[in-house]
Amino acid sequence: MLPILDRIVRGVQPKPADPLTHVLALKWVVHSRAELDDIRALEDRIRLCGIPDLVLDSVESGTRDMVFWLHSADPKRAFKELAKMPPIAERLSSLQAAYADRNKLQFTTLWPK
Secondary structure (H helix, E strand, O other), X not given: OXXXXXXXXXXXXXXXXXXXXXXXXXXXXXXXHHHHHHHHOHHHHHHOOOOOOEEEEEEEEOOOEEEEEEXXXXXXXXXXXXXXXXXXXXXXXXEEEEEEEOOOOOOEEEEOO
8 A cells, every 4th residue: 555654663662561552654645845834733733632542653754745653552443533633634635544453564544445
């Protein structure tokens, strides 16, 4: 699906009792510097969103994309809640989302369906 998802995810390795068992990747395709800045501004919104068992690990940006790496116990529910947030809902057309078990890293597409 996403070439960037084929790499090993940087970040905290799971501990045996770590409840955040999945990696959730949100990748936006960007076409301008203004669009990149708008998506970068989502970082604080996601950090403060209050969704239980959701932790923003890191943000990576390339020339044409930006990826938010998150950890969650329930990535499908977390994505559903994130997608309801107006700034993310407005950008669903350029979003690719996938999740994987942190121990296996075989990604499953969440969006687009």
